Structure formats: structure tokens, C-alpha cells
Amino acid sequence: MANISNEDIKTIRTNANIIDIISDYIPLTKRGKNFLGVCPFHEDHSPSMSVSEDKQIYKCFSCGAAGNVFTFVENYEQVPFYEAVSIVANKIGMKFSTNDKEVRKNNPHKIDYEIMSLALKFYQNNLKTELGAKARQYLAERHIDSEAINEFCIGLSLDKPDSLYTFLINKNYDLKKLTDLGLINVSKSSVYDIFTKRIIFPLWDKNGEVVGFSARVYRGEKDVSKYMNSKETIIFKKGETLYNYHNAKEHIKKEKSVIIVEGFMDAIRLSVNGVKNVIALQGTALTKEQVDLIKKLRVKVILALDNDNAGEMATINNGKMLEEQGIEVFVVRISGEKDPDEYILKNGIDAFLENLKNPPSYFDFNIAYLKKNKNLNNSNDLAEYINEVLKKISESDDEILKALTIKKLAQEYDLSLDLLNKKLTTFKKEEQKVKPQKKIVFKKEKKPYNKTADEILYFMMNDKKYVEMYLKKLGCFNDEIHRSIANEIVYYCDKYKSITLADFITYINDNELKDEVMKIVNSSVIAELNENILEDYFKTINKLMIKDKINELKEKMKIELDDAKKIKIAEKIQELKKGSVE
Ligand SMILES: [Zn+2]
The missing domain is CATH 3.90.980.10 (DNA primase, catalytic core, N-terminal domain)
Structure with missing residues (x-):
């Protein structure tokens, strides 16, 4: 296919049931009219994502994610739009593939x-x-x-x-x-x-x-x-790339793990030896952007960095960053050679794979690391070590891990469990003291005007008849954002002679408007669309717009010096007030 037209995209969207496609990624259960699932776009503990078969859209009540079948695949698979279209097409058995050119077509670069x-x-x-x-x-x-x-x-x-x-x-x-x-x-x-x-x-x-x-x-x-x-x-942007990420992605998903190495030669070496789920940092320290990319893979991480002090420090620091994001981290430390590349060249791939069998968790590695440069036969060093371990444990949320580590410490150094637990509680208290109080974020209360305008646009995105009502009864919004979206909707209806929410989402190109549209979709409270509700919204917004206009005129009157002009403004206000009562 040389070119994907909007019509083709629409056909694919119409033929792909969003329930089937999303079910391929996350389990959905039917609740009333809609389906519910655990949202993959934030750390969801209860099912917050609602998928509507009727409207062919999804929205998350918690993080604000919303969209149609393409946006879901785009965000879940972390692929560009055209690739998401191609994935959806393949899933429903429509032969369709994108080539590089098509993916690039819509890219400003x-x-x-x-x-x-x-x-x-x-x-x-x-x-x-x-x-x-x-x-x-x-x-x-x-x-x-x-x-x-x-x-x-x-x-x-x-x-x-x-x-x-x-x-x-x-x-x-x-x-x-x-x-x-x-x-x-x-x-x-x-x-x-x-x-x-x-x-x-x-x-x-x-x-x-x-x-x-x-x-x-x-x-x-x-x-x-x-x-x-x-x-x-x-x-x-160096800090936003990870070597071999695009090649390894499929293998990473299949293996349910990713091996992270420092240099690209390490990644190439592993890959040519059949270990394909590997990416390279191209340096030692992970950036926030790279951590985000890794988090999106939703697999466990195996850090296999260089065999030197820098590699060891990087293992500690990177492991911490990854764990803080809820990623399960394991550590492989090779010995003898300086990096996985040389290690495999000298000892063969099987020797390296041996290291990958049951590698220690990041937590265990960290605990062992605390022993470094300490003489545990010396009481001072031992006390310092035990304190450091307890502090580490106090930071963990894993109660089982805590209990097991304490037990191990008690046995290893012949200490009473009571003592260790007591000490641990003091660390917990200290930690609570330094931990800043979590801010409670209230959902921003929308101004009545914005709320009403949002709902009207939501109606319009769902059916052409509401667009016609808008043109007849309102025709315009006071503010630019709502006006721009309304214009896009009207233009879309003109061009395609009908409108559905799921198709309109794909059509909107401008990022700022797209964000606004998603917000409207996500926050809409209307369960059922009918003309009477929309009529009410028109009445409300008309009143609000008149009120705005009156306030504007009042301000104008305050600064007007010419008496005749002042009277004119007052008359205009009276007129508007009359209109708004009707
Ligand atoms: Zn969410």
C-alpha cells in the first residue's frame, strides 16, 4: 500500500472492535454496558480503565488516559501512529503494512x-x-x-x-x-x-x-x-535512546526480561550469540527518559554492566532508579574480563549464560555491596554494616523480604531477632520523619463555562445531529480552545458527512487540541446522550456567555470618562440582562 488514506484508517478502525483488541493486552470484564480492566498506563491497583464497546473508546478514571483503539496500541506498544494502525490491521486479518516512508510521512523531522x-x-x-x-x-x-x-x-x-x-x-x-x-x-x-x-x-x-x-x-x-x-x-538526544531498543523489543517481550549492558559492542556480542533481549546504555548512568522507556517494557531487568568500579557504582545507582519505578531488578557481575563482550569472546556464550541462571536480586546485591571495604571481624565495621542493612530493609515495602533478611542477619551474626526488629522500627520512624507529607491533589474544579462547553463538544463529537443543533442554536464559543475544537468538528462533519468519537480522535492532528479532546472525553459525565440535555447545555452556556459579556461591559464602564458613552454601555447591559432572563 503506497499511501494510507484517512478512509483506510477509518475502515480499519470500524472493523476492529476495541474490546477484542484491548483484551489482547489486558484482561477485561464486563460491567453493565462497559468493560473494566486494570489500567496499563499508571500503577493501577483496582480496575480503573473503562472500555466502551458502544463508543469504541477507553478512558481511565484515575490517570486520565483516554482514546480509541489506535491510541491504546500506540501507547501500550510505544510505537508511532502508523505502526499502531498496522498492528491493529494485522490483528483483524486485514493485510496492511507500513514501510519506513509512511511512518515518517507525518513526522516533522x-x-x-x-x-x-x-x-x-x-x-x-x-x-x-x-x-x-x-x-x-x-x-x-x-x-x-x-x-x-x-x-x-x-x-x-x-x-x-x-x-x-x-x-x-x-x-x-x-x-x-x-x-x-x-x-x-x-x-x-x-x-x-x-x-x-x-x-x-x-x-x-x-x-x-x-x-x-x-x-x-x-x-x-x-x-x-x-x-x-x-x-x-x-x-x-543521547539520554533518550537505548542502543538496540527497537530491535530487542519483541525479544524482550517474549523472554519477559531485558538484559542491560554498557556498550553497544556488548549488545552486539550477546545478540550474535543468540541472546537477543539486550539493550545498551551507551554510558553508565540511566537517565529519567531511559528509565521511562524501560518501564514501558513491563519486564524484569538484568543489569550486566562492566567489571570495574564505575560499573559497580552504576549497578547500585541504576538499580535504585529502576526499583523506585517498581521494576524488578537482578544483577549479573562478570569477573575476569572487563565487559560482557570480552567475557564472551574469551569464555564463550555458555559461560555467560551460566551467570544468567538465578542471578541475585538487586536487593541481595546491594546488601552484599555494603560489606565491601569492611572487615566484618572488626566489631565497629560489623555494627556499621548491620545498621546499613537495616536501613536498606526499612526502605523496602516487601514484608516477606524484610522478615527473611532479618532472620538471615540474626543467624549469620548470632544476634537476637528482637534487637534487630527494635532497631528496624527506629529506622522506620526516622524515615517517616524525613519523608515529605504526600500532597493531596484535588481534581481541579472546572469553571461552569468550561464544563458546559466541554459537554457540548462531547455531544458534537458523538453525532452529526448534535453538530447541526450547535450550528443552529449556538454557532460559536467565547474562548479559542473550544472554538477551535468546534471548528474541527464542523469541518470533519462537512467532509465525512458523519462523525463518531472514535474516528474523530484519530483525525485530530494538532497535539494541543488532541490533548484537550482527550481531556473532554475523559471527564465527560454524561451517560446517555439526548437532545433535551444538550438543549439545557445551550441555555446554560448562553447565560454564562451573556454574564461574561456583561462583566466585560461593566469593566469598560468603570474606565469610560465620556458620560454619553457610559449611558450607551449601561443601555447595552440592560439589553443583555433582559435577554438572559428569557
Ligand atoms: Zn490509568
Whole structure:
């Protein structure tokens, strides 16, 4: 399919029952007219998500998530819109697939992606030519075979300092764009490629778009740094990407776990050895954005970072960040070699897999880590250690884990359970003291005008006849947001001759308006739509709009100096007041 039209999308949406599609992801139970399920978009403890078969939408009463079948898949699978459409189409047996171009079509950075993807093809091609013989030999020595080269799209930047530049400029791309993307540099005397004489490893964003490169020397050059990475650009934010995320996603879901390593070579090494559920940090510290990406995978995490102090510290810190998000974390610490790549090269994949069998939990690793640099035969060190362990336990919510750890401590160091428990309570108290009081957030009370306008728009999104009523009886809102949404609805009805909420959600492109529409869908209180209720809303909003107008005129009157004009305003107010009583 060359192009997906709005009609195609509508057909897919109409044929896919939202109950069936969402049931593939979370269990739903029927409650009255609707279905209920545990919301996957926040930490839900009771079923807060309601799915309407009637309207083909879902909404969560707790976190405000709302939308149609496509938004659900987009958010659950963390895929772009067109991919969500394709997933839904496949689920209902409609043959339909998106290619890269289609996914990019709606993206404001499509040119940037296009250039990066062309640059990658250029690099990949170089490696296959005669000029790439030495680089291929280097890779072969590192046990990166042609299959791995293809899988990870490894390429080569040439010796000639302007070969990529010539290639791209001949395709009529703007030089400024090429420098902004970190591919080309311009100096006083020349224009040259950023990467030369290096093996090129592409870096992808979470959707699988090439956004940057990491480039490695391969001919033993001494006076340059081993790796060179793309600078941050409009599409490349280092802290928001995880190497191999897009490739590994499916495998991670299948294995129900993700292995996190530091460098991309570790990820490639594991992957070519058949361990595909692996992603790399490209550094040591996790960012908040990366933690969010990992959280969305909803699987347990195995941290397998480098065998050095930095790797150990990173294991402690990253593990803490992940656990705080409710993610189950396990730790693998290799010994002997410096990272999983070298470990596997030297000891083989089976030795590495042995480490993956029953790895210690992050909690156990952390407790063991507290022993480091302490001589537990020394009473002071031992007391410090036990206090630190108790403090750690006091932070955990897991009562069973607490009891087991206390018991282990008591046995190991011949201490009374009573004493340990007593000590633990003091930590708990301290912790409560420092813990800031949870703020109680009240739902923002909407102003009567906004509330009424929201409900009117909700009616309009559900049926063309309500749009016609709006045009006849109201025609306009006082504020811009409601007016813009109303205009979109009217335009949509004109174009498609009918409207349903589920289709309209897909149609709205503007992000700000989409958010507003979702809020309206989520907060609507109407169980049943009928004309009488809408009539009432029109009356209410008319009154409110007149009241607004009167207040505005009163303000005007206050500052008006000309008496004649003042009287005119007063008359106008009287007139409006009369109108509002009727
Ligand atoms: Zn929710």
C-alpha cells in the first residue's frame, strides 16, 4: 500500500472492535454496558480503565488516559501512529503494512531521518567495496561476521575527507542541514566529513530511526580517540535512546526480561550469540527518559554492566532508579574480563549464560555491596554494616523480604531477632520523619463555562445531529480552545458527512487540541446522550456567555470618562440582562 488514506484508517478502525483488541493486552470484564480492566498506563491497583464497546473508546478514571483503539496500541506498544494502525490491521486479518516512508510521512523531522538513513546506506555500501577490505578483516578478527554486519547495519567512513559530503550534496540537500545533523563540518577553507577512516555503528531512536553514529578507529591509529560519537542534534538526544531498543523489543517481550549492558559492542556480542533481549546504555548512568522507556517494557531487568568500579557504582545507582519505578531488578557481575563482550569472546556464550541462571536480586546485591571495604571481624565495621542493612530493609515495602533478611542477619551474626526488629522500627520512624507529607491533589474544579462547553463538544463529537443543533442554536464559543475544537468538528462533519468519537480522535492532528479532546472525553459525565440535555447545555452556556459579556461591559464602564458613552454601555447591559432572563 503506497499511501494510507484517512478512509483506510477509518475502515480499519470500524472493523476492529476495541474490546477484542484491548483484551489482547489486558484482561477485561464486563460491567453493565462497559468493560473494566486494570489500567496499563499508571500503577493501577483496582480496575480503573473503562472500555466502551458502544463508543469504541477507553478512558481511565484515575490517570486520565483516554482514546480509541489506535491510541491504546500506540501507547501500550510505544510505537508511532502508523505502526499502531498496522498492528491493529494485522490483528483483524486485514493485510496492511507500513514501510519506513509512511511512518515518517507525518513526522516533522522526516527530512532529517531521510538524510541520516541515506548517510547510513552510504557507509554500509563502503564497507562492502574494495575500500572496506581492511575494515572487514578487522571486524572478522573481532568475530563480527557478515550476518552481524547486516543485522547491526555496520558501515565504513572512507579516507577521502569529503566523500559523504559529495554524496549528499549531489542529492540536493542543504549544507546547513548536513552540519546541523552532525555529518559535515565547515571550516574557513573547506567542507569536510565529520567521520573519516572509521567503522560506523548507527544509533537508533526508540522507533528504529537512525539518529546518530558511533565511529571506531580500526587501523591502530594512536593519536586519536578510539570512539567518536555524533553530537546531539534535533533528532539525537543521547539520554533518550537505548542502543538496540527497537530491535530487542519483541525479544524482550517474549523472554519477559531485558538484559542491560554498557556498550553497544556488548549488545552486539550477546545478540550474535543468540541472546537477543539486550539493550545498551551507551554510558553508565540511566537517565529519567531511559528509565521511562524501560518501564514501558513491563519486564524484569538484568543489569550486566562492566567489571570495574564505575560499573559497580552504576549497578547500585541504576538499580535504585529502576526499583523506585517498581521494576524488578537482578544483577549479573562478570569477573575476569572487563565487559560482557570480552567475557564472551574469551569464555564463550555458555559461560555467560551460566551467570544468567538465578542471578541475585538487586536487593541481595546491594546488601552484599555494603560489606565491601569492611572487615566484618572488626566489631565497629560489623555494627556499621548491620545498621546499613537495616536501613536498606526499612526502605523496602516487601514484608516477606524484610522478615527473611532479618532472620538471615540474626543467624549469620548470632544476634537476637528482637534487637534487630527494635532497631528496624527506629529506622522506620526516622524515615517517616524525613519523608515529605504526600500532597493531596484535588481534581481541579472546572469553571461552569468550561464544563458546559466541554459537554457540548462531547455531544458534537458523538453525532452529526448534535453538530447541526450547535450550528443552529449556538454557532460559536467565547474562548479559542473550544472554538477551535468546534471548528474541527464542523469541518470533519462537512467532509465525512458523519462523525463518531472514535474516528474523530484519530483525525485530530494538532497535539494541543488532541490533548484537550482527550481531556473532554475523559471527564465527560454524561451517560446517555439526548437532545433535551444538550438543549439545557445551550441555555446554560448562553447565560454564562451573556454574564461574561456583561462583566466585560461593566469593566469598560468603570474606565469610560465620556458620560454619553457610559449611558450607551449601561443601555447595552440592560439589553443583555433582559435577554438572559428569557
Ligand atoms: Zn490509568
